[in-house]
Amino acid sequence: MSSNWKKPLLIVDFCNITEWSHKKILNLQRKYRIVHTQAGEKDGFEKLCFPKEAKKKRQFALIDDKDLLDFKKSIEKGLPKTHRPFVILSSEKESQDLFKYLQKSQVLFKDVLRNIPDPVYAVEYANKVLNNLKGSGYKFDNLGKTWSPEFKYGPGYLNSFEDHVDWQIISIFLEKQAGNIFPYIKECERCNSFYIAKILRKDQKYCPKCSLRTGYATIKSKKDLAKYQSARRSRLKSVKMKKEREEAIKKYMKSGYTKEEANEIWEADQKMKTDKFM
Ligand SMILES: [Zn+2]
Numbered sequence: 001m002s003s004n005w006k007k008p009l010l011i012v013d014f015c016n017i018t019e020w021s022h023k024k025i026l027n028l029q030r031k032y033r034i035v036h037t038q039a040g041e042k043d044g045f046e047k048l049c050f051p052k053e054a055k056k057k058r059q060f061a062l063i064d065d066k067d068l069l070d071f072k073k074s075i076e077k078g079l080p081k082t083h084r085p086f087v088i089l090s091s092e093k094e095s096q097d098l099f100k101y102l103q104k105s106q107v108l109f110k111d112v113l114r115n116i117p118d119p120v121y122a123v124e125y126a127n128k129v130l131n132n133l134k135g136s137g138y139k140f141d142n143l144g145k146t147w148s149p150e151f152k153y154g155p156g157y158l159n160s161f162e163d164h165v166d167w168q169i170i171s172i173f174l175e176k177q178a179g180n181i182f183p184y185i186k187e188c189e190r191c192n193s194f195y196i197a198k199i200l201r202k203d204q205k206y207c208p209k210c211s212l213r214t215g216y217a218t219i220k221s222k223k224d225l226a227k228y229q230s231a232r233r234s235r236l237k238s239v240k241m242k243k244e245r246e247e248a249i250k251k252y253m254k255s256g257y258t259k260e261e262a263n264e265i266w267e268a269d270q271k272m273k274t275d276k277f278m
Pocket of ligand 1: 191
């Protein structure tokens with residue numbers, strides 16, 4: 001069984017964020033075309049961010065541009081004092097709250113990733129999410145001439161950033177992909193990032209990046225590890241010897257020996273060295 005999963009996963013990328021900055025969040029929004037409003041739909045990504053835990057009246061701006069400033073001014077003009085500020089621009093210090101809320105959600109989603117490979121938990125969680133997303137604008141669309149409804153959602157109705165992550169989880173269930181993908185999501189024991197494993201293996205502990213760095217990718221047992229390390233040592237040794245030989249021969253040729261003579265001297269030197277140690 002292999003995951004064969006080519007699509008990036010928003011929940012995995014969201015959980016792997018270690019540096020909370022407007023730029024990182026904006027990149028994620030761009031990558032997944034996360035939109036909450038009609039303006040966002042027009043631009044292909046949202047300039048305003050809606051964290052789930054924040055009070056609904058607060059909208060956090062990821063970009064400080066004239067459009068948003070005008071929007072803030074016009075919308076706050078008619079609001080009572082208790083509802084202001086309605087929009088918090090990224091240049092305002094209160095915008096740091098955004099990351100506090102998103103970090104809180106990350107803790108929750110990390111927990112989901114750690115538990116979702118358990119089928120019972122996965123189904124329970126999906127039901128909970130489906131319940132929470134009620135009224136978020138998802139609906140059946142009849143796209144074809146024949147009766148073949150498709151489950152669709154209106155991007156204007158997913159209120160928070162986290163709704164988009166939740167929506168992806170539900171979509172994976174609706175596409176009947178949950179069993180294909182969730183068991184393969186693992187947490188690296190070295191760098192703690194989440195990754196999608198290619199095959200299901202109990203002894204895989206590290207993400208592809210960390211595996212590549214240590215050579216653990218192809219190693220299954222202690223015996224294999226010893227073999228790998230000894231092969232690596234002899235490989236390094238032969239590279240080192242080749243370099244030494246080249247340098248020595250160059251030196252001999254510089255002092256007037258022909259290439260053949262230089263080679264002979266090198267061989268003799270090596271023989272002497274090994275004889276000494278025998
Ligand atoms: Zn790693």
